[in-house]
Amino acid sequence: MSAPLWIFLLLAASGVFSAVMVVTRRNPIHSLLYLLVTFFSVAAVYVLLHAEFVAAVQVLVYAGGIMVLFLFVILLVDVGRVEGLRRVAKGHVALSALLAALVVVPLGVHVLGGAPAAAPDTTALAAGGGNLETVSLSLFRHYLLPFEAISILLLVALVGAVVLARARY
Amino acid sequence: MLAPAHVMLFSLALFGIGVVGVLTRRNAIVVLMSLEIVFNAANLNFIAFAWALPDVAGQVLALFVICVAAAEAAIGLAILITVYRNRSHINVDEIDLMKW
Numbered sequence: 001m002s003a004p005l006w007i008f009l010l011l012a013a014s015g016v017f018s019a020v021m022v023v024t025r026r027n028p029i030h031s032l033l034y035l036l037v038t039f040f041s042v043a044a045v046y047v048l049l050h051a052e053f054v055a056a057v058q059v060l061v062y063a064g065g066i067m068v069l070f071l072f073v074i075l076l077v078d079v080g081r082v083e084g085l086r087r088v089a090k091g092h093v094a095l096s097a098l099l100a101a102l103v104v105v106p107l108g109v110h111v112l113g114g115a116p117a118a119a120p121d122t123t124a125l126a127a128g129g130g131n132l133e134t135v136s137l138s139l140f141r142h143y144l145l146p147f148e149a150i151s152i153l154l155l156v157a158l159v160g161a162v163v164l165a166r167a168r169y
Numbered sequence: 170m171l172a173p174a175h176v177m178l179f180s181l182a183l184f185g186i187g188v189v190g191v192l193t194r195r196n197a198i199v200v201l202m203s204l205e206i207v208f209n210a211a212n213l214n215f216i217a218f219a220w221a222l223p224d225v226a227g228q229v230l231a232l233f234v235i236c237v238a239a240a241e242a243a244i245g246l247a248i249l250i251t252v253y254r255n256r257s258h259i260n261v262d263e264i265d266l267m268k269w
Binding site for chain 1: 170171173174175176177178179181182183184185186187188189190192193194196198199201202203205206209212213216217218219220221222223225226228229231232233235236237238239240241242243244246247248249250251253259
């Protein structure tokens with residue numbers, strides 16, 4: 001059973017619009033608030049695609065943790081002084097858009113040519129007790145070593161962030 | 170009906186916007202935000218394929234990507250604070266100490 005297309009199109013439009021606003025706003029706080037809208041749109045798309053647990057993690061980690069981290073750094077770094085930048089040169093924007101198009105257009109052609117046909121039977125994503133149980137069984141049965149490795153990565157990142165941001169070495 | 174190609178095109182659009190943001194913005198914080206958009210685009214593809222196959226491994230990989238994104242944001246922002254403390258700006262055009 002597939003979700004209605006118009007809901008997805010609505011969410012995708014909101015996601016793309018807010019992503020464009022993130023890139024174009026001059027005030028980092030405005031960019032951050034639009035980034036929040038992008039994260040929520042993507043999380044809603046996850047729900048449509050039967051990834052309820054990943055959607056919850058997206059909201060908790062991105063919209064909760066990472067957003068607050070960004071907010072703190074924006075407030076620590078003096079926005080008023082950072083905003084005194086000269087405008088981006090027009091040629092630079094055109095060159096960047098060209099580079100992005102060079103990456104995106106071949107990918108798009110590939111996507112349109114080789115996307116799997118959908119309307120799948122998605123019961124495998126929520127077998128037994130629902131999506132959370134399915135994900136956790138897969139995580140702890142088949143991906144236990146990567147799971148432990150990622151926890152060490154997070155510990156290293158935590159210690160590294162504390163050491164880097166400390167006032168005196 | 171919603172097809173994987175729709176989600177992949179959405180992801181492609183987010184990826185392109187994120188790349189343009191990384192290349193054009195001077196404020197390093199906004200560069201990191203654009204990077205988060207790119208991470209989200211990659212995650213959308215994982216979730217789309219997990220839905221299309223259907224195989225829950227894609228969702229597990231998306232969780233790993235979210236963890237790596239969190240670590241990257243923490244380290245990146247800590248580096249920005251250090252750079253700001255030393256140079257009083259975080260303009261990526263002028264942080265060229267390691268540029269040959």
